[in-house]
Amino acid sequence: MAQTTRATIKDVAERSGTSITTVSHVLNEVPGKRVSAETRQRVRRAAQDLGYRPNQLAKGLRTQRSQTIGFISDHVLTTPFASRMIAGVQHAAAEAGSLVLLVNSEGDPELGDAQVDALLERQVDGIVYATVYHKLITPPAGLRQAPAVLLDARSTSGTISSVVPDEQAGARAATEELLAAGHRRIGFVNNEEDIPAQLLRLAGYQDALAAYDVAIEPSLEVREYPAAYGGYAGALRLLQSDDRPTALFCATDWMAMGAYQACQDLELRIPDDVSIVGFDDHELVAGSLRPGLTTMALPHYGMGHWAVLALLRQIDNGDSTVQHAVLACPIVRRASVGPPPPCRF
Amino acid sequence: MAQTTRATIKDVAERSGTSITTVSHVLNEVPGKRVSAETRQRVRRAAQDLGYRPNQLAKGLRTQRSQTIGFISDHVLTTPFASRMIAGVQHAAAEAGSLVLLVNSEGDPELGDAQVDALLERQVDGIVYATVYHKLITPPAGLRQAPAVLLDARSTSGTISSVVPDEQAGARAATEELLAAGHRRIGFVNNEEDIPAQLLRLAGYQDALAAYDVAIEPSLEVREYPAAYGGYAGALRLLQSDDRPTALFCATDWMAMGAYQACQDLELRIPDDVSIVGFDDHELVAGSLRPGLTTMALPHYGMGHWAVLALLRQIDNGDSTVQHAVLACPIVRRASVGPPPPCRF
DNA sequence: ATGAAAGCGCTAACAC
DNA sequence: GTGTTAGCGCTTTCAT
Numbered sequence A, B: 001m002a003q004t005t006r007a008t009i010k011d012v013a014e015r016s017g018t019s020i021t022t023v024s025h026v027l028n029e030v031p032g033k034r035v036s037a038e039t040r041q042r043v044r045r046a047a048q049d050l051g052y053r054p055n056q057l058a059k060g061l062r063t064q065r066s067q068t069i070g071f072i073s074d075h076v077l078t079t080p081f082a083s084r085m086i087a088g089v090q091h092a093a094a095e096a097g098s099l100v101l102l103v104n105s106e107g108d109p110e111l112g113d114a115q116v117d118a119l120l121e122r123q124v125d126g127i128v129y130a131t132v133y134h135k136l137i138t139p140p141a142g143l144r145q146a147p148a149v150l151l152d153a154r155s156t157s158g159t160i161s162s163v164v165p166d167e168q169a170g171a172r173a174a175t176e177e178l179l180a181a182g183h184r185r186i187g188f189v190n191n192e193e194d195i196p197a198q199l200l201r202l203a204g205y206q207d208a209l210a211a212y213d214v215a216i217e218p219s220l221e222v223r224e225y226p227a228a229y230g231g232y233a234g235a236l237r238l239l240q241s242d243d244r245p246t247a248l249f250c251a252t253d254w255m256a257m258g259a260y261q262a263c264q265d266l267e268l269r270i271p272d273d274v275s276i277v278g279f280d281d282h283e284l285v286a287g288s289l290r291p292g293l294t295t296m297a298l299p300h301y302g303m304g305h306w307a308v309l310a311l312l313r314q315i316d317n318g319d320s321t322v323q324h325a326v327l328a329c330p331i332v333r334r335a336s337v338g339p340p341p342p343c344r345f
Numbered sequence C: 001a002t003g004a005a006a007g008c009g010c011t012a013a014c015a016c
Numbered sequence D: 001g002t003g004t005t006a007g008c009g010c011t012t013t014c015a016t
Helices: A009-016 A020-028 A037-050 A056-063 A080-095 A109-121 A141-145 A167-180 A196-211 A228-240 A253-265 A283-288 A300-317 B009-016 B020-028 B037-050 B056-063 B080-095 B109-121 B141-145 B167-180 B196-211 B228-240 B253-265 B283-288 B300-317
Strands: A068-073 A099-104 A126-137 A148-155 A162-165 A186-191 A221-224 A247-250 A275-280 A294-297 A324-327 B068-073 B099-104 B126-137 B148-155 B162-165 B186-191 B221-224 B247-250 B275-280 B294-297 B324-327
Touching (some): A009 A020, A020 A037, A068 A080, A068 A109, A080 A126, A080 A148, A080 B080, A148 A300, A162 A300, A167 A186, A167 A247, A167 A275, A186 A228, A186 A253, A196 A221, A221 A228, A228 A253, A247 A253, A253 A275, A300 A324, B009 B020, B009 B037, B020 B037, B068 B080, B080 B099, B080 B126, B080 B148, B080 B300, B099 B109, B109 B141, B126 B196, B126 B300, B148 B300, B162 B167, B162 B300, B167 B247, B167 B294, B186 B196, B186 B253, B221 B228, B228 B247, B247 B253, B253 B275, B253 B283, B275 B283, B300 B324
Parallel strands (some): A068 A099, A068 A126, A126 A148, A148 A162, A162 A324, A186 A221, A186 A247, A247 A275, A275 A294, B068 B099, B126 B148, B148 B162, B162 B324, B186 B221, B186 B247, B247 B275, B275 B294
Antiparallel strands (some): A099 B099
């Protein structure tokens, strides 16, 4: 049970027969403050014996640094990706001796303001504001009251640092994976939503085709709701057309899962009859499909990490340059890509 | 940019021409402290004008209550379920005016101790210790230094409150769903790992059979690794036996996904030829399979919520009774269960 | 009805 | 080398 009143620096001072100043000096290893080895010893012992744990609230109050960073999100927590983001944030924070104060606004903007307030009241040293997927947003006003950086989002005003995935390069690499395997008719099952990823992935897809001198054929791009059923519908449409594509690039892994189902219905084998590459590296999905789905990984961990480093730069160096990072999406090769089938008709 | 030094209670006092005591009284609506309506007005105005935000560090230092609860996990963050747990924790905390300080130990016990320390230094009012899945654990020693409750875990010593899902009742309900549909030969694709869920779900499966006077046939239980490939292997074995089961209860949704693949390979239709029920309600999986998977939902949100309420009880009322909650797993019906096929041979 | 002052646990000038 | 002291921003007796 314990829970006896906790030992304070004063207790340590008394037990070691020194002053609290000295205790503070040795425990914080204050540079320039010279304390005799013997005293140091005694203080350490005393602290140890008492199970002394410095009160960070008091320390923070005094130093104006809470060693805490706030993480706020629209509703990131509901997605599996959130984990990787938060892990990145948490690790980077931990490396700097900080902890993460978590909050989420469930997409309610008013709540968002209140949440930012709550964080500010707790004197967080900075705030990371994350969104579920790459978005263009107008961040809560309170964010300007403290160092802040946007994670997987960019502000409409552009006046706040941010980090997002390189959707376009990722889509290009995905498509090139197919082109390199020999495919020339490549369908793109795109997300129908009006979000940055939709445009950027399309651009990347077209970049790749252009790089291989393949003409862009509008009928090869279809847009559907980004879920398995949308992918199913889109893939079906594409694969049932005459002169069907030999490969499909799907805007999300879930859509790719739908494409797999479409192939199954059409009795098309992957990758023998059609090759497929996804996007997101939704590990549980991509890894569970048969055959495993080759896909582009979203750099969630890296973005989380970057966000905190950028934040720390602002906090520590007062560096207020706004920076916009665009992180690469590495390809994750599994088994859904092969050469196109021999000429058929 | 702002970031000008923040307004303090003193500023509010000056601007409103009162003392900080009065400001504190009105802003906190201290009961029993009577302040004239007019003064109250002035104080409120001043606070508003100044954009005053109380410093919770100072408040916490003074009141010995940080209004913060620590959430520590073995490596819960990597799983999609974590979201629901944390959401439950966060919401319950928010209702009590608290925020959540997040930390995770990546399964490293030493790190766990350090993390608990970090939390304690921040003066968290209590700690929720969560695990990825229902486990029996020996919690880090530091946990006894503050009110704490175990989430999705139970301590070997039993001296600390905890909340876990009712695996057995859930498994029983899952099996009964199949029995009620008319099935009598029901295979159980169990998890091979030596964890509470394995035993409890088996017990629930057997409870259900007993309730329907169906003899327990050991050959109908197979154990595999809890992933799609394990489920595939187990289901294949079961479905290839002579006198194969007409229904499968899979210990996890991922295993059920493997079972679907096995059915596909054997050209067995779901639910016409074989009915399947899973466990976990891994929403993205269960909802994405075709047909949708009927499965048991793990009460992650509820457990998170319960954990915090229990914690608050300890903190506020000093109620140190240890309690162990077992929360129901509701069934989520989709489309993978139907009547058994007409007699075949 | 309002205010002065002590003190929560700590750091950082500034003595000695 | 080591100790005294003044706060950080707040709540809370206790006076008035």
